[in-house]
Amino acid sequence: MAYTASPPLLSFMNPQLLKDHSSFNFYSNRLLLPTRLVQQKRSHSVNTRYRIINCRHAKVKESPSANLAAMMREPHKYFDQVIITVRSGDGGHGAILSMPNQKSDSKSQEKNNQGRRKKSLYKRDFDGSLILPMGGHGGDVVIYADESKDSLLEFHKKSRYNAKRGGNVDAMGVLTSQLHDGFAAPTLRIPVPVGTVVKRKRGMFLADLARPGDEILVARGGHGGISLLEMPEHKRKKIMALTTNVVRDDSDKVLVLGQPGEEVSLELILRVVADVGLVGLPNAGKSTLLAAITLAKPDIADYPFTTLMPNLGRLDGDPSLGALKYSSEATLADLPGLIEGAHLGKGLGRNFLRHLRRTRLLVHVVDAAAEDPVKDYRTVKEELRMYNPEYLERPYVVVLNKIDLPQAMDRLSSLIQEISKIGCDEAPSEPEKNSEEVVQALSFKSEQANKHSFGSLNGNRKEKEVDEYPRPLAVVGVSVLKGMRIDEMLREIKRFFWCVD
Numbered sequence: 212m213a214y215t216a217s218p219p220l221l222s223f224m225n226p227q228l229l230k231d232h233s234s235f236n237f238y239s240n241r242l243l244l245p246t247r248l249v250q251q252k253r254s255h256s257v258n259t260r261y262r263i264i265n266c267r268h269a270k271v272k273e274s275p276s277a278n279l280a281a282m283m284r285e286p287h288k289y290f291d292q293v294i295i296t297v298r299s300g301d302g303g304h305g306a307i308l309s310m311p312n313q314k315s316d317s318k319s320q321e322k323n324n325q326g327r328r329k330k331s332l333y334k335r336d337f338d339g340s341l342i343l344p345m346g347g348h349g350g351d352v353v354i355y356a357d358e359s360k361d362s363l364l365e366f367h368k369k370s371r372y373n374a375k376r377g378g379n380v381d382a383m384g385v386l387t388s389q390l391h392d393g394f395a396a397p398t399l400r401i402p403v404p405v406g407t408v409v410k411r412k413r414g415m416f417l418a419d420l421a422r423p424g425d426e427i428l429v430a431r432g433g434h435g436g437i438s439l440l441e442m443p444e445h446k447r448k449k450i451m452a453l454t455t456n457v458v459r460d461d462s463d464k465v466l467v468l469g470q471p472g473e474e475v476s477l478e479l480i481l482r483v484v485a486d487v488g489l490v491g492l493p494n495a496g497k498s499t500l501l502a503a504i505t506l507a508k509p510d511i512a513d514y515p516f517t518t519l520m521p522n523l524g525r526l527d528g529d530p531s532l533g534a535l536k537y538s539s540e541a542t543l544a545d546l547p548g549l550i551e552g553a554h555l556g557k558g559l560g561r562n563f564l565r566h567l568r569r570t571r572l573l574v575h576v577v578d579a580a581a582e583d584p585v586k587d588y589r590t591v592k593e594e595l596r597m598y599n600p601e602y603l604e605r606p607y608v609v610v611l612n613k614i615d616l617p618q619a620m621d622r623l624s625s626l627i628q629e630i631s632k633i634g635c636d637e638a639p640s641e642p643e644k645n646s647e648e649v650v651q652a653l654s655f656k657s658e659q660a661n662k663h664s665f666g667s668l669n670g671n672r673k674e675k676e677v678d679e680y681p682r683p684l685a686v687v688g689v690s691v692l693k694g695m696r697i698d699e700m701l702r703e704i705k706r707f708f709w710c711v712d
């Protein structure tokens with residue numbers, strides 16, 4: 212960041228003095244300078260007085276290619292949040308027109324009045340008044356949820372979107388029967404992934420595009436201007452007073468020029484839409500699990516943080532339950548691994564935890580062959596609690612993975628017992644009753660709280676220990692790699708969604 216003050220004031224100053232004695236107040240954009248530096252003689256003053264110079268700070272812009280390179284290197288930091296600017300189109304202009312053949316036109320009216328029906332040369336309203344052409348409406352800007360999109364990355368490459376302006380009335384001069392309205396500009400439709408939350412840049416919530424096809428009008432195109440007939444002022448005023456659909460501005464001026472479109476800066480935040488969230492330490496086998504039970508093809512490798520962005524997969528219903536339940540499906544999201552201190556930014560940090568917000572069930576995947584699986588499990592729960600304690604109130608299933616390995620199989624039953632005991636029998640509190648709106652409202656609140664303090668809890672909510680939150684619905688040992696006891700695990704997951712016994 213570089214700061215610049217107005218050159219005439221600073222040019223005469225010794226740069227070293229400036230450096231030593233000035234301080235920049237970032238929040239007020241003010242440069243504080245001792246008054247002697249600006250050569251204000253205050254001989255009577257003993258203390259150094261500071262004079263405030265308003266100045267603007269100029270952000271040294273990174274080149275687009277540098278931004279792009281950073282994005283390619285670390286897409287997980289960019290895929291779910293972006294600021295874009297959209298501008299709707301200006302309205303097209305109307306025109307000042309004159310009547311070429313007023314005499315003949317009035318003659319023809321007379322003739323009409325006499326009963327000889329002759330088609331009028333001009334378009335007329337039902338009351339006989341002339342319909343004059345209008346400038347075209349400027350293009351609106353609409354953002355809509357599109358299933359084929361899965362990230363917001365592309366908006367980092369192109370962050371400005373302008374709708375087209377409306378067409379002008381295609382003439383100046385004489386009114387003819389061929390004159391048409393200016394063309395209305397098409398609506399600019401911007402597709403975003405399902406689950407995108409649209410906010411004003413300053414934070415005002417606009418929409419949550421949680422279902423495919425959801426859309427919001429974010430900038431309305433300007434009205435087209437009207438056309439006027441050239442005629443004496445007093446006559447025009449009279450006509451205008453009788454005409455109701457004339458576009459006027461605040462000061463009651465008749466608008467011939469099209470109105471400008473509006474420009475808005477928007478924040479887009481993606482919150483993955485998934486019913487089940489897979490959480491666990493890196494390498495626990497979350498991606499392998501997703502690949503084993505859905506058609507998703509996530510990257511799988513034996514090094515931590517293979518998963519950088521949430522992967523989604525769909526879990527079909529059970530055919531034995533009949534068409535209704537078979538056709539319904541649950542979406543699973545495999546999240547990047549969490550580590551101790553993620554809430555302080557360690558590992559990949561915790562930002563991706565926002566993608567658990569819409570989930571109804573969590574699946575904790577624990578590497579049962581690890582050194583201390585119970586500690587690992589507690590670590591993940593603690594990180595969830597630090598991010599949003601409400602996550603610990605949600606129903607969850609614990610999957611002890613890698614039981615094909617002897618060290619896991621040997622201690623499986625004791626692990627199941629120990630993990631089943633962690634937590635209390637308390638029923639989940641209200642927001643978990645699957646009311647998306649309530650969950651949303653809570654999430655927004657907690658997001659704000661989290662922004663300000665890492666790990667702090669909402670307002671007056673009492674801080675609870677991990678053990679004071681509900682126990683798991685089930686704890687199952689599996690090997691997702693070898694396909695051991697997968698059915699048992701699926702039954703537990705499906706039981707939650709489709710009440711399978």
Ligand SMILES: Nc1nc2c(ncn2[C@@H]2O[C@H](COP(=O)(O)OP(=O)(O)OP(=O)(O)O)[C@@H](O)[C@H]2O)c(=O)[nH]1
Pocket residue numbers: 491492493494495496497498499500510511512513514515516517518519546547548549612613614615616689690691692693
């Ligand atoms: N032996 C054995 N290995 C497994 C099993 N499941 C997964 N793995 C291995 O564990 C390693 C990590 O698996 P991933 O599915 O990438 O783990 P992850 O939890 O998604 O890891 P991150 O992407 O880092 O969060 C891979 O080498 C898998 O082959 C299992 O049931 N048994």
